[in-house]
Amino acid sequence: MAEPLPNLIEEIVADNGNDDLQSVAESLLPAEHVEIATLLESLPVEERLSLWEALPDDRKIDVLVEMRSDPREVLISATEDDQWSKILTGIDAEDLLELMDSLPAKLMELAFQALDDQQQGYFRDATQFPDEQIGHWISHDVLxxxxxxxxxxxxxxxxxxxxxxxxxxxxxxxxxxxxxxxxxxxxxxxxxxxxxxxxxxxxxxxxxxxxxxxxxxxxxxxxxxxxxxxxxxxxxxxxxxxxxxxxxxxxxxxxxxxxxTAGMDEDEDLFAPVAKSARSRALWLGINLLTAFLASWFIGLFEATLQQVVALAVLMPVVASMGGIAGSQTLTLIVRGLALGQVTGANLKALMTKELKVGGVNGVIWALVIGIVAFFWFSDPLLGLVICLAIFMNILAAALAGVLLPVVLDKLKIDPALSGSVILTTVTDIVGFVAFLGLGSLFLL
Amino acid sequence: MAEPLPNLIEEIVADNGNDDLQSVAESLLPAEHVEIATLLESLPVEERLSLWEALPDDRKIDVLVEMRSDPREVLISATEDDQWSKILTGIDAEDLLELMDSLPAKLMELAFQALDDQQQGYFRDATQFPDEQIGHWISHDVLxxxxxxxxxxxxxxxxxxxxxxxxxxxxxxxxxxxxxxxxxxxxxxxxxxxxxxxxxxxxxxxxxxxxxxxxxxxxxxxxxxxxxxxxxxxxxxxxxxxxxxxxxxxxxxxxxxxxxTAGMDEDEDLFAPVAKSARSRALWLGINLLTAFLASWFIGLFEATLQQVVALAVLMPVVASMGGIAGSQTLTLIVRGLALGQVTGANLKALMTKELKVGGVNGVIWALVIGIVAFFWFSDPLLGLVICLAIFMNILAAALAGVLLPVVLDKLKIDPALSGSVILTTVTDIVGFVAFLGLGSLFLL
Structure with a gap:
């Protein structure tokens, strides 16, 4: 690319309104398709559309192919119907396979007709494999x-x-x-x-x-x-x-x-339309809200205790946080191991033993530290004891859940990278609150 | 590889103690170095060491090179001094560059001496570049x-x-x-x-x-x-x-x-010794503990309020959770944009506007939902209003922090993928608790 990406972004954002993105488009002629794609993704929608229109038609397909779906679809839906016959000239089966999920049915038909017989055959062959299988992504350009x-x-x-x-x-x-x-x-x-x-x-x-x-x-x-x-x-x-x-x-x-890990997919557009972006994130917020209400419900069981020992309410975030962090460390390690094929039935017991020992060591250390701090903060030795026990129990539960959860999710063909952390923190929140407030009811009332 | 990884792991774990990993090692002869490396990483320490000893000496360096540092160092420290001269035969500058951080000084010297003059020169050239620079990783095998x-x-x-x-x-x-x-x-x-x-x-x-x-x-x-x-x-x-x-x-x-994202590094060993693993994770737990205590301290400012309105304590996790999730979504998107060079000074304002709008939309929706649920749960319209306002403020603050935090960290050359989420949740916890309990003190006492 003639200039580094940040300079180009600045130039275009500053220039827009002055209409001549033509000169920017020309300076992009020697750039690779993927570089232009990255640049388009970096631009707010108005500037993105201006640059898109200024690009030569014969590069548009190659650039679209390199883009993530969401920003790509913004360009596709903004392109006039009568432009497509020019843009689709020279499309091949591999391009169409990349684009098929982004094209509306009418354009899909048009694009398919733009392929010659051989490419149509390749396209049909590839679509016999779903996109998680490598057959979907092969090239036919072989010697x-x-x-x-x-x-x-x-x-x-x-x-x-x-x-x-x-x-x-x-x-x-x-x-x-x-x-x-x-x-x-x-x-x-x-x-x-x-x-x-x-x-x-x-x-x-x-x-x-x-x-x-x-x-x-x-x-x-x-x-x-x-x-x-x-x-x-x-x-x-x-x-x-x-x-x-x-x-x-x-x-x-x-x-x-x-x-x-944040409940988003890789096609999320930096400059997605607000409505679309809000919608795609709302689901994840909703799921997490349910788990948060669940945790609240368990806290609600101890309302009487909280009323009498308000220090418990003050310290609740500490119990939840330590369990969540310890659990997410184990979870992340196991999720990677599953992805690499390194975690199997044969070494699961050894893994669990090790993680429980690590949890035991950190559990004892941090339970003591937190117990002592709580004791001095609230001048209450029993409160120190209660949080000490609750932290220890929660860190052990976190280790156990951190190993078992992803393995079970994986067996159920649910992506543990996506759903693991939300389920895990639900477990550690509930175990933590129930242990802490339950022990509090026993010892402090 | 002759057999798939899980079968091999099972076979070795089942077999060990019967001493003859020799036959497994022989079945691995046609496998690639990286496959053997992955297998070694998957094994509990005892089995890992047995297989390592059974491997032919002339493959050991190539296998070590493909391993992650932590599991690799377990093998290096378990290997007897008199084995090394055989193992180091045939090592080249690129191998040594991969291994240099794992080798103790004495072995490093031995390995360097095993290089011929040309390779020693290559090694010295490469180490003039730190390992974040590509010069550290080049090959000299050019035409x-x-x-x-x-x-x-x-x-x-x-x-x-x-x-x-x-x-x-x-x-x-x-x-x-x-x-x-x-x-x-x-x-x-x-x-x-x-x-x-x-x-x-x-x-x-x-x-x-x-x-x-x-x-x-x-x-x-x-x-x-x-x-x-x-x-x-x-x-x-x-x-x-x-x-x-x-x-x-x-x-x-x-x-x-x-x-x-879980405060670990990519070299973490599935079967790290308990003491080492506990130590490496303790730091992250400690940092998070400080931020949790900070949040607790802010809650402590409202002890009197909590004592009178215990429902506030029950609902605290909902306020914290919604802010944390909304913030981490924005954060993750911006961290990726920074890594791709797509987020710059020129489009920062547009990004912030968009994220605040998305936050505004989701803020209004979830604030209303949560407000209504709280109203019915505790039969208290004012409590519903308080949590409604607190959720809205916290989701907006989350959007703001989610955009600004990674950009600032990146400017300070601090990895936003590592430290971003812990700082972000500290911000959303504190904003959430202060808004919720502060408004509670105003409206509910």
């Missing part, structure tokens, strides 16, 4: 040759065109099944009459179209190859996944995880 | 040729050896400055006497050694090249960053972000 091809044939094929991030020729048999891979660098320099099979790699991982897309992508990243072959259940070669697509899928999965 | 080289020379060089993930020859001038890049696929098939400069790529991004390592890695991922050249301030070619290293750095950065 595939018959098993009996010679180096001479390979060279001829390579000279015609080598796709990006492609370092091997795939050899397939007569039924189209994947058989072996030959590195391009080995083909050059080999005698022309040599059969390619003599040059095959000893080992190349082969991916199934139905494999989980993140797992398969990580496999591509670390394989050492620029791309891996993808086959169907009968070993027929479907296409390939290159390291760039793999990295994009992995990055997207991480981003999903980060956003999920 | 570099003088500017006047011909296709013939290029072919000779390529036939000798092409490193993994390398798709270009870098052309350098007499002072070693990077000048241009030629795609390998263009070299093959070109006339032998043609100067390579005639085949150069029109545009290839060039990275500075002092560039931020995550930013530079993202640039490599999306460049379309398998690797990009890295230069110093005088444009001298230092080496290259390939798409595999780039992906590893990007993944590590995401993992850091995910773990930071």
């Amino acid at each position: 595939a040759m018959p098993l009996n091809a010679k180096v001479r044939d390979g060279l001829r094929r390579i000279r015609r065109n080598v796709p990006q991030h492609c370092d091997t020729i795939f050899l397939i048999n007569r039924s189209g099944q994947f058989s072996a891979a030959v590195k391009l660098t080995k083909v050059f320099g080999a005698p022309e009459h040599l059969p390619l099979v003599e040059l095959t790699e000893e080992f190349i991982p082969v991916i199934k179209g139905s494999d989980d897309s993140t797992t398969a992508s990580l496999q591509v990243q670390r394989s050492g190859f620029a791309a891996l072959p993808v086959v169907d259940d009968t070993n027929k070669l479907l296409g390939r996944v290159d390291i760039l697509s793999a990295s994009e899928l992995v990055n997207e999965n991480y981003e999903r995880q980060v956003m999920a | 570099a040729m003088p500017l006047n080289a011909k296709v013939r020379d290029g072919l000779r060089r390529i036939r000798r050896n092409v490193p993994q993930h390398c798709d270009t020859i870098f052309l350098i001038n007499r002072s070693g400055q990077f000048s241009a890049a030629v795609k390998l696929t263009k070299v093959f098939g070109a006339p032998e006497h043609l100067p390579l400069v005639e085949l150069t790529e029109e545009f290839i991004p060039v990275i500075k050694g002092s560039d931020d390592s995550t930013t530079a890695s993202l640039q490599v991922q999306r460049s379309g090249f398998a690797a990009l050249p890295v230069v110093d301030d005088t444009n001298k070619l230092l080496g290259r960053v390939d798409i595999l290293s780039a992906s590893e750095l990007v993944n590590e950065n995401y993992e850091r972000q995910v773990m930071a």
Whole structure:
């Protein structure tokens, strides 16, 4: 990009109203699609639309493909109907797969018709796999040759065109099944009459179209190859996944995880329309409200106690906070372990034992610290004892819930990164309040 | 890997004590280093050490390199002194750069001596850059040729050896400055006497050694090249960053972000020794305890009010929870925007306006809902009004803090992913409690 992103954002925001984003659009000509996409996402809606209109039509699809869904849909719905035939020129099956969830039915039909027969076929093949499976995301731009091809044939094929991030020729048999891979660098320099099979790699991982897309992508990243072959259940070669697509899928999965901790999805737009953004966040607030009311209800059981020992009310946030933090540490560690395939039935007991011990140690330490502070603050040794016991119990409960919750959610096919923390804090809030106020009723009345 | 990870973990955990992890180690021979590393990380300490000892010495360094620091250090400290000379055979500068933070001084010296002169030079060069800079992570395995080289020379060089993930020859001038890049696929098939400069790529991004390592890695991922050249301030070619290293750095950065939300670092070991794990988590618990006591102190200011209106104590968690959740949503969105370079001074005001509007809408909705519930629960219209106002104020404050906090932290070079949420919830707790109890004192006494 000619200028760094922040300068461009500033220039456009300052300039808008002066109508000539044309010059900015021209300065963006050498930029990569993804850079323009990032810039568009960074702009408030009015400026975003102005820059979008100033972009040349033949780049618009490539830029849309690189954008997150929410900001992308703002541009799509603002584009006039009669523009689309120009914009859709040159769209291919992979582009359409990226965009399909963002396009209204009418445009989807138009875009599909803009594909040639081969691309329409590719599109149909890909949509047979749901988007959590790698088959949805494969590229068909492969160097595939018959098993009996010679180096001479390979060279001829390579000279015609080598796709990006492609370092091997795939050899397939007569039924189209994947058989072996030959590195391009080995083909050059080999005698022309040599059969390619003599040059095959000893080992190349082969991916199934139905494999989980993140797992398969990580496999591509670390394989050492620029791309891996993808086959169907009968070993027929479907296409390939290159390291760039793999990295994009992995990055997207991480981003999903980060956003999920706040109950949002990775497509959330910085400058979403207020109504849309408020709606998408309201659900999460509502769920959390229910859990907060639940915690309040448990507190309400101890109204009489609270009335007599108001110090309990003052210290409630300490009990809740320590349980929540301790639990979220265990939870985060286990969620990562599950994502990496490192947490299984076989080591779950050992993990639980370790986390309970860690919870025990921190439980004792912080229970004593907090007990002593409470004792001095309110000059009440029994209050110190009560909060000491409650903190210890809550930190242990947090460790237990932090291990078990994500494992159970994972078994139920519920994303523990999204729902784990809200359920966990509900557990620690309730255990904490009930232990604290219950012990308070016993000892302090 | 011969068997999937969970099966291997089960087999080893079940088998241990029967001493023969030798057979498991043999079944792992065809597995990739990173797969063995992941398996070792998944095992409780005793089993981890048994498998480690059963691994062939010549794979140990490569496996260590792929492991996270904490589990890696368990293995390093359990390995006898006399084993190291065998293990360190074949270590190179890149391996040592990965391991340097995990090796005690004595082993570090031994490992450095195991490098040949060239590798020692590479190691010294890399350590001139701190590990947040991409210069620390470059590979020196480049195809570099003088500017006047011909296709013939290029072919000779390529036939000798092409490193993994390398798709270009870098052309350098007499002072070693990077000048241009030629795609390998263009070299093959070109006339032998043609100067390579005639085949150069029109545009290839060039990275500075002092560039931020995550930013530079993202640039490599999306460049379309398998690797990009890295230069110093005088444009001298230092080496290259390939798409595999780039992906590893990007993944590590995401993992850091995910773990930071719970105050942990990405090197945390599933089976860390209890004392170590308890210690590393205690700090975060302690910081949160201080903020919880601060919130308690503010509540304590209203003891008299709480004593008279105990319903306020019962509803406190609702006020705190709604502020915390609303704030963390804004915070998460802004932290991502900062990481992508999308949030800058130029669009900050627009962002703030939008977030305040979203907060306003959700504030009004949830304030009314909660006010009505509180009214019916405690049959007290004034209490309903008090919590209604407090919720609205707290959600607005949350939106404001959610935008400003990460921006300020980022300016102060403090990681907002780590410290943002703890400061934010402190703000929303205090604003929420003071508003709620303060209004309660005004209206309900």
